[in-house]
Structures are given as structure tokens and as C-alpha cells.
Amino acid sequence: MKKNINKEQQEAIDHFEGPLLVIAGAGSGKTFVVTRRIEKLIKNGVLPSDILAVTFTNKAAEEMKKRIKAQTDKNVLTCTFHSLGAKILRESIDHLGFSNNFNIYDEEDSVKLIKECLKTLNLKDEKGLSKKLKRTFSTVKNNLTDINDESLLDEKSIEKEIFILYQTRLKEANSLDFDDLLYLTVKLLKENSQIKEKYQNRWSFLLIDEYQDTNIAQYTLAKILSAKHKNIFAVGDPDQAIYSWRGAQHKNILQFDSDYPNAQIIKLEHNYRSTSTILSAANELIKHNTTRYEKNLWSQMGEGKKIGTYLASNDKEEASFIIDTILHHHKKEKIPLNEIAIFYRTNFQSRVFEDILLSNDLPYIIYGGISFYQRKEIKDIISFLKMIISDSDYISFSRTINIPKRGIGSATITKLINLAQQKQTPILNICYDVISSKYPLRITGKQKQSLEEYLLLIKELRRLANSHVDISEIVKETTKLIRYEDVLKLDPDTYEDKKNNVEEFIAKTDESKHDSLVKFLEELSLLTSHETSHEESIKLMTIHNAKGLEFSLAFIAGLEEDLFPHINSKTSIEALEEERRLCYVGMTRAKQLLYMTAAFYRFLWGSPKIMTISRFFNDIPHKFLLNLSKTEYFPESDLSEEEVTTKFRAGSKVAHKTFGKGMIQKIYNTSLGETYDVLFEEDNLTRSLVAKYAKLSTAS
Numbered sequence: 162m163k164k165n166i167n168k169e170q171q172e173a174i175d176h177f178e179g180p181l182l183v184i185a186g187a188g189s190g191k192t193f194v195v196t197r198r199i200e201k202l203i204k205n206g207v208l209p210s211d212i213l214a215v216t217f218t219n220k221a222a223e224e225m226k227k228r229i230k231a232q233t234d235k236n237v238l239t240c241t242f243h244s245l246g247a248k249i250l251r252e253s254i255d256h257l258g259f260s261n262n263f264n265i266y267d268e269e270d271s272v273k274l275i276k277e278c279l280k281t282l283n284l285k286d287e288k289g290l291s292k293k294l295k296r297t298f299s300t301v302k303n304n305l306t307d308i309n310d311e312s313l314l315d316e317k318s319i320e321k322e323i324f325i326l327y328q329t330r331l332k333e334a335n336s337l338d339f340d341d342l343l344y345l346t347v348k349l350l351k352e353n354s355q356i357k358e359k360y361q362n363r364w365s366f367l368l369i370d371e372y373q374d375t376n377i378a379q380y381t382l383a384k385i386l387s388a389k390h391k392n393i394f395a396v397g398d399p400d401q402a403i404y405s406w407r408g409a410q411h412k413n414i415l416q417f418d419s420d421y422p423n424a425q426i427i428k429l430e431h432n433y434r435s436t437s438t439i440l441s442a443a444n445e446l447i448k449h450n451t452t453r454y455e456k457n458l459w460s461q462m463g464e465g466k467k468i469g470t471y472l473a474s475n476d477k478e479e480a481s482f483i484i485d486t487i488l489h490h491h492k493k494e495k496i497p498l499n500e501i502a503i504f505y506r507t508n509f510q511s512r513v514f515e516d517i518l519l520s521n522d523l524p525y526i527i528y529g530g531i532s533f534y535q536r537k538e539i540k541d542i543i544s545f546l547k548m549i550i551s552d553s554d555y556i557s558f559s560r561t562i563n564i565p566k567r568g569i570g571s572a573t574i575t576k577l578i579n580l581a582q583q584k585q586t587p588i589l590n591i592c593y594d595v596i597s598s599k600y601p602l603r604i605t606g607k608q609k610q611s612l613e614e615y616l617l618l619i620k621e622l623r624r625l626a627n628s629h630v631d632i633s634e635i636v637k638e639t640t641k642l643i644r645y646e647d648v649l650k651l652d653p654d655t656y657e658d659k660k661n662n663v664e665e666f667i668a669k670t671d672e673s674k675h676d677s678l679v680k681f682l683e684e685l686s687l688l689t690s691h692e693t694s695h696e697e698s699i700k701l702m703t704i705h706n707a708k709g710l711e712f713s714l715a716f717i718a719g720l721e722e723d724l725f726p727h728i729n730s731k732t733s734i735e736a737l738e739e740e741r742r743l744c745y746v747g748m749t750r751a752k753q754l755l756y757m758t759a760a761f762y763r764f765l766w767g768s769p770k771i772m773t774i775s776r777f778f779n780d781i782p783h784k785f786l787l788n789l790s791k792t793e794y795f796p797e798s799d800l801s802e803e804e805v806t807t808k809f810r811a812g813s814k815v816a817h818k819t820f821g822k823g824m825i826q827k828i829y830n831t832s833l834g835e836t837y838d839v840l841f842e843e844d845n846l847t848r849s850l851v852a853k854y855a856k857l858s859t860a861s
Contacts, residue, residue, distance in 0.1 A: 166197075173427045174198045176394070177205065180387075180421035182372070182414070183396040186458045187443075187749035188434030188711070191396050192221075195368055196228040198394060199237055202366055209235040213364035215242055215383070217371050221709075225370070238364075242379045246342035249349070253356050257349055264336040271295055271338045278326045282319070289651040296654060298324055302344035303376045303408045343378035350385050361389040372397035372417070376408040384420065393421065399453045403705060403743045411739075415452060432458045432749075434711055436465025439755050442785040443748040449780045450738045458749070467787035468748075469756040472774065472811075474826075474840075476719075477672070479760045480513045482789075483716050484521055486756060487699065490714055496754075498524065500713035502700040504747045506725040508658055509533075509665040510718065511701050516669070524698040529706035534685065538649065538659045539666050543685060545639050549622050550679055552587035564643050567611035573604055592616055618642055632681050633670040661766070668764030704747040715751035717744070720759045720775035744777045757786075761826055761840055771824045771842055774812045809857065815839060816860040820848065823860075 166174070170190060173183050174197045185191035199212055214229075216222050219241060226239040240248070251261055266274065275291040275298075284290075297320060300306075331337060337345065350357040367387045369375070372395040375383065387393035395417060402411040418424045432440055440458040447453065469486070473479035483503060490496045503514055512533040518525045533539060541564055544557035551557070555578050562569055580600060581591040592612050595602045604612075621642065626635055640646070640663060649659045675681040700712070719725055726740035748755060763772050778786075809815060813825045815837075823841035830836065835852040850857070 167429075167431050169427055169429050169431070170194050170197075173429070174201050176425065176427075177202075178390075178392055180391055180393050180417075180424035181395070182417045182421075182424055182426045183394070183429060184426065184454050184456055185396050185398055185429045186432060186456055187398065187401065187746070188432040189429035189458075190433055191370070191429065192225060192228070194429070195370055195394075195396055196225060196232060199229050199368065200232045203233050203235055203237075207366060209233070209237045211363075211365045212237045212368070213245070213366070213386070214239040214368040215245055215370070217241060217374055219244075221370065242375075242382065243339065243342045246346040246382070249346050249360060250337070250342065253349060253353075253359075254345070256353050256356060257345060259332065259337075260335050262335070264334070265342070266331070266336050266338045268295070268339070270336075274330055274334075275323070275327055278323055278330060281326065282323065284319075284323075288647075289653050292651075293653050294320065294323060294327075298327065298338075299340045300408065302340035303378050305344065305347060305377050305381060340378075343376075343382060347378055347381050347385070350382070357385060358389070360386060365390045366392045366394070368394040368396070370396050373399050373402040373411065373414040374404050374409045375413045376410055380410065380413045391421065400447050400450070400456075400742055401708065401746050403708065403739060403746055405735075405739055411452065411735075415454070426454075428454070428456050430456050430458055432460045432462075434462070434752050435460055435749060436462050436753060438465045438467055438785055439748060439751050442468055442755075442781045443745050445782055445785070446741065446748065446777060446780045447745045450741055452735070452738060462752075466754060468781075468785055469754075469789050470778070470786045471756065471758045472790040473758065473760045475762040476510075476513050476760045476764070477517075479718060479758050480517045483514070483718065483756070483758065484517050484523070486716075487523075487714070488521075490754065496713050498697050498699050502528075502702065502707065502710070502712040502714075502750065503716045503718060504702060504704045504707050504750070505718050506704060506727060506743075507661060508536075508703060509661040512662075512665045512669060514701055514718075518699065525701055526698045528700045528702035528710075530702065533662070533665075536659075536662055538645075538662050541645070542636060542639060542663065542666060543682070545622065545643070546635070546678060546682060548589075548619050549626050549635070550682070552589040553581075555581070555588055558588045562615055564645070565648055567608075567615065569608055569611055573608060576602055576604075589616065589619065626678055629676070631670070632673055632675070632678060633667055635678065636667050636670050664766055665764070671764065704743050707750050708746055711750055711752055713752050714754045715747070716756045716758065717747045718758050719763075720744075720757055720777060721763070721772040722775055724763070724765065724772070725775055726777070741777065741780070756789075761824060762845070769842075769845070771814070771822075771840060773814065773824075808852075809837065809859075814860040815857040817841070817850070817855060817857055820844075 170193070173181065173194050176198070183191065183194060185194070195214065199214065202212060203209060214225060214237060216225060216239070222239050222241055222244070226237070229235070229237050229239065247265070250263070254261055254263060272291050272295050275294050276286050279286050279291060301324065331341070350360065364386060367383065369383055374397070383393065395414070397414050399411060399414050402409060402414070405411065418426060437460050440460050444457055471479070471482050473482055487501055491498060491501070505511065508530060511527060511530070515525070515533050541560065544560040547554050547557040548561055559574055559578070562574060577591055577595065578588060580602060581588045584591065591600070593616065594600050595604065596609055596612055622635065622639060625638055645663065646660065649656050670681070673681050673684070675684065704717070725744065726737055730736040730740045757778070759772070759774050761772060763770055809825050809828070811825050811827055814822065815825060816822050817839070820841045821843045823839040825837050826840050826847060827838040828835065837850050837852060837855065837857070838847055839850055840847045
């Protein structure tokens with residue numbers, strides 16, 4: 162328990178009645194303030210049953226509940242928004258024509274029901290339509306959209322008709338989907354004034370954690386419940402609003418004072434986590450955003466070391482630098498491995514780190530995700546590669562036979578495998594024998610045709626492998642022949658991520674030194690069978706998964722334009738500002754040491770690309786950065802941008818009449834004058850060119 166309470170924390174804890182917004186900066190002790198405020202309310206005579214505390218995850222709710230119990234020996238209702246909705250509906254949903262013993266459908270159940278609705282309306286579930294509709298319906302409910310609003314439910318595509326039928330079928334089954342727990346709760350409170358008054362009277366003090374993450378339904382529910390007593394205590398940080406893709410509305414926290422006139426606003430700026438250098442750099446970065454509450458994090462943890470920056474030639478060199486740095490700090494300063502994290506923007510970036518960690522026998526875990534080689538799409542492709550070299554791999558056969566769907570059910574697959582085992586014959590030979598009717602196995606004509614198609618596919622892949630093409634070409638051709646992109650599109654929610662993973666696997670095959678598929682698969686099996694200890698392990702994660710965590714040593718990798726900030730953020734200023742907030746979140750996870758890295762050259766979206774350094778480096782004053790790379794792209798702390806007089810700078814994209822397009826890696830003076838080291842795209846070679854003779858032009 163924190164012994165010293167700072168002035169602003171005490172002010173928030175002591176606040177009694179009326180609306181209060183606490184702008185709680187990273188590492189400023191917000192959970193401590195929330196639980197201490199509840200303790201103070203109870204000491205002032207408020208009944209525990211009159212207090213409601215709401216947060217976003219079951220884990221956070223349980224942690225808060227535990228702390229309150231330890232501090233007060235009282236039970237206070239502490240739950241997620243969805244749990245709160247379920248509680249209210251269990252008591253009062255009969256007013257909406259449901260029974261109180263309703264079932265709650267999970268994602269899979271909901272999609273199945275949508276498929277049934279499509280059948281009823283004689284519509285085909287093509288290209289992942291049912292999952293797309295589920296996503297649309299979730300947006301409609303979380304945004305509390307009127308079903309007559311054609312902006313989301315398009316009359317021409319009969320989305321509205323499907324939505325109405327879906328809701329009707331849910332009601333007939335006395336069931337709700339997960340989004341209904343908010344959607345129907347708000348509907349109930351809006352339509353029934355007696356029920357609304359009942360719950361407004363029940364909880365006279367409402368506390369909401371992570372207010373910046375509320376969607377429209379959650380925001381509206383909080384507004385309704387607090388409308389009578391106005392005792393709403395919201396805690397959050399607009400600078401850590403990074404979940405718009407989940408429906409979170411950044412504007413909710415920014416308009417708190419207009420929603421609740423006379424609201425008091427307290428800023429918690431004293432950070433108890435990070436060094437002053439890390440916080441100062443993060444403060445300067447986030448100042449480039451326009452939609453925020455002004456605040457300035459500060460610390461008494463000491464100035465600390467500068468943020469290490471490193472610009473690598475490629476992603477492999479970037480990973481090598483990070484692992485070497487980890488080993489240095491682990492050995493020299495005894496930083497435990499479980500106090501070390503590598504952050505990246507998208508999941509596919511984990512692959513290069515996993516490879517080098519495994520080769521160095523360093524334990525790691527993917528936090529909030531699955532190891533690269535265990536991801537379904539990677540295992541699918543590896544299984545096809547295994548079928549190229551084996552007639553007898555039952556597991557790989559079972560995995561690949563229905564990619565794409567061929568209508569060969571699990572019962573038929575089991576029969577084929579059992580027959581192969583009984584006859585002690587390779588599974589592919591059994592398939593040939595069944596097609597030729599050598600063995601009496603009851604399968605339909607369509608299934609026979611599907612088996613023939615599968616065998617022809619394997620035959621074609623073997624022909625390709627025997628023609629001594631690169632392994633990357635075999636993988637590319639495999640994905641084309643099985644129309645794997647269409648398979649991935651069946652789940653629109655995960656399509657981009659999985660496509661990126663497949664392309665990263667192709668990059669892996671491009672890097673392979675093996676010209677033998679057998680040797681390549683052997684290398685993979687040695688990588689994927691490596692066992693790691695979860696207790697003392699380096700953490701790998703996307704920055705979205707890092708929120709709420711802290712580490713002594715942290716790395717933010719892949720700080721390049723179109724990667725971080727993400728290419729999708731080019732659509733709007735709002736999207737770019739969210740990317741900057743994401744970088745801010747990553748930086749403020751570090752307690753003592755922070756490194757930010759990038760690469761000139763990266764295999765991205767299926768092809769090698771020359772990258773441009775992220776704009777976020779220029780958002781941070783160079784006095785907080787320490788350049789650890791060979792290139793002068795990151796200026797030393799005493800070099801200002803105004804002092805750079807050259808026409809180009811490291812990172813500039815240029816064109817040469819003979820060598821084509823490239824990127825300047827380094828600028829320096831020689832006896833011949835200013836000289837550039839340029840990495841050219843066409844042949845991936847770096848050439849030293851004298852500026853006055855090179856006649857370089859700017860390239861797009």
C-alpha cells in the first residue's frame with residue numbers, strides 16, 4: 162500500500178458529491194485513488210450498497226474488489242459494464258418481453274444464428290457474410306443506432322431485414338448476444354421511467370475506471386445511472402485512448418465537463434513508474450496531438466539514461482541489436498528476463514524476434530497472443546509443405562484435405578486413416594486406392610472427385626519442388642493453388658493479420674539458407690519444439706496488449722512509416738493521433754530503460770521494401786535520444802534539426818539515373834566533398850556516391 166498520498170490524489174479521494182473527472186496519467190496510481198475514494202465514502206457514512214464501481218475487464222474488477230475488501234472489510238459491487246448490464250437485465254428484462262432466465266450467446270452462437278437467418282431468407286453465406294453481419298450488428302448495438310438509420314443498415318443489401326429477423330430469433334430463443342447486455346439495458350432504462358428510477362436510486366455514487374475507453378452504449382448507461390444524484394467519478398487518460406477499433410469513443414472523456422456542468426477536473430501528473438527522461442520524451446511526443454487535455458507527467462525516480470535509438474539495415478539486424486542489448490543489461494545490471502519486453506505494432510513482427518530468441522536459447526512468451534509458428538495460418542502452410550515430402554503424414558493430411566473446403570467430413574477422414582493404418586499403407590496411396598475402388602469405402606462421387614483434386618494438387622506441388630525452385634516460390638505457389646487468400650477472407654475480422662503472417666512466413670523462407678525442403682522443415686521443427694519457462698521469460702507483445710503493464714527494460718521496434726504509424730492511419734488526423742497515443746503508451750511502460758528501433762529495409766506485405774523512418778522520432782527532442790546506430794539518421798543530443806544544411810538527409814528517398822530508386826542511409830564528408838551511402842531497391846546494394854557528381858533527385 163502506498164504510504165504517501167500526493168496533494169492531487171488526496172483531493173480526488175476527499176471529493177464527496179458532484180461530478181469529478183480525474184485525468185490520471187500513466188503510472189500515477191489511479192486504481193489506488195479509486196479504491197481509497199471508496200474507502201473514504203464508506204467512512205463518511207455512505208452504505209457500501211449505494212456504491213457502484215465499473216471497469217473494463219474481469220481481472221481489473223476482481224483486483225479492485227480485492228483491494229476494497231482489504232481496506233474496508235466491506236463488499237462493494239465492482240464489475241464490468243457487461244456484467245452490470247447482465248445484473249440489471251436478470252432483474253428487470255421481463256419488461257422487454259424476455260424471461261429472466263435468458264441465455265447469453267457467445268460469438269460462435271451468434272454467427273450460427275445469423276447463418277440460420279440467411280437460410281430463412283434464401284441468402285448464401287458467402288465470403289464470410291455471417292461474420293461481417295455480426296460485426297455490423299455489434300456496431301449498431303454499441304452505437305445505439307436506430308434500426309431505421311440507413312447509414313449502417315443498408316436497405317438495398319437487406320441488412321435491416323436480417324437484423325430484425327436476428328433479433329426476433331434471439332427473443333424467440335429467450336437469448337441475448339453479448340452486445341445486448343448493453344444495448345437492451347439502455348433500451349430498458351430509456352423506455353421505462355420506473356425501472357430507470359429504481360437503479361438511479363440504488364446506486365447514488367458511481368465510479369468508472371478507464372473512462373476514455375467507453376463506447377456510446379457504456380457512456381449512455383453511465384449518464385442515465387448518474388443523472389439523478391450527479392455523483393459520477395470518472396478516471397481515465399485521453400492520451401491512452403487506443404481502442405477506437407473496438408468502438409471506444411475518445412470524445413467521451415474530452416466532453417465530460419460539458420456533459421456534467423460544474424464538474425471538477427483533477428490531474429494526476431506525478432508518475433511513480435518511470436525516469437524523468439522517459440516521461441519528458443513521452444510528454445513532448447504527445448504534445449503533437451490536438452485533441453487532449455494538457456498535462457505534464459513528472460517523476461522523482463531520477464533523470465535516468467537517454468532513450469537508446471537504433472536504425473538497422475534490416476529487420477534481422479534490428480532483432481540482433483535488441484537481443485544483444487537484452488543480454489548486456491541482463492548480465493551487467495541483473496535485470497530479470499521477466500522485467501524485459503519487446504513491443505511491436507502488428508502480430509507478424511514477432512516472427513523475427515522468436516527466431517533469434519530461439520537460436521540464442523532465450524525463454525520468451527507471446528503476451529496476449531500465439532507464438533508465430535503456432536498460428537493456424539502458418540501451421541496450415543507448413544502442413545502442405547510436409548505433404549510434399551511425405552505420403553504418410555496423417556496429421557498434415559487431416560489438416561490440409563479441406564483447404565479449401567472439399568466436403569470431406571471428419572467421419573470420412575477417420576475412415577481413410579483407419580484403413581491406411583489397417584493396411585499399413587501410406588495415406589496418399591490409400592486415397593488413390595479408394596478412388597480406383599480397390600478398397601470398398603463408402604464415399605460419394607463428389608467426395609471421390611474432391612480426393613482426386615487434392616491428389617492432383619499435391620502432385621503439382623511435388624513437381625514444383627522437384628524443379629529446384631526456391632522454397633519461397635513453393636510457398637507462394639501453394640497459397641495460390643489452394644486459394645488461401647479466399648480462405649482467410651472468410652473471417653474478415655482477422656484477414657489482415659493472417660495475411661500479414663503468411664507474407665512474413667514467405668519472408669522467412671526467403672531468408673532460409675536451405676535449398677532442401679526437408680532441411681527447411683527440420684529447421685522449423687527445431688524452432689517450434691523449443692520449450693520455454695513462463696516464469697522467467699522475455700515478453701513479446703503488440704503495444705495494444707502492453708497497456709496497463711510495466712517493465713524495467715522495454716523496446717519499441719519497427720518505428721517506420723506505414724508500419725508505426727500504421728498505413729491505415731493515413732485516412733485521417735484522428736487515426737494518426739491514435740497511433741501517436743499508442744506510441745506514448747509504449748514509451749510509458751518503461752521504468753528504467755527504453756529503446757526505440759527501426760529498419761531501413763523490411764520484407765513487408767509480401768515484398769521487400771525500403772522503409773522511411775517514423776515521424777514519431779521527430780516528435781521527440783533529440784536531447785532525450787542517444788544514437789546507437791552506425792548511421793547519422795538519429796542526431797546526437799547536441800545537434801538540432803536547423804543545423805542540417807544538406808539538400809538530403811539520411812532516410813530521404815532518392816532516384817539515380819543508372820541505379821534507380823534508393824534511400825540514403827548515411828551522409829558524411831570525404832576528400833571529394835559530401836558523400837552519400839545509398840541503398841538501392843533494384844539490386845539491394847549500398848553504394849557510396851559523391852553528392853556533386855551523383856545528381857540525385859527526390860523520389861516519391
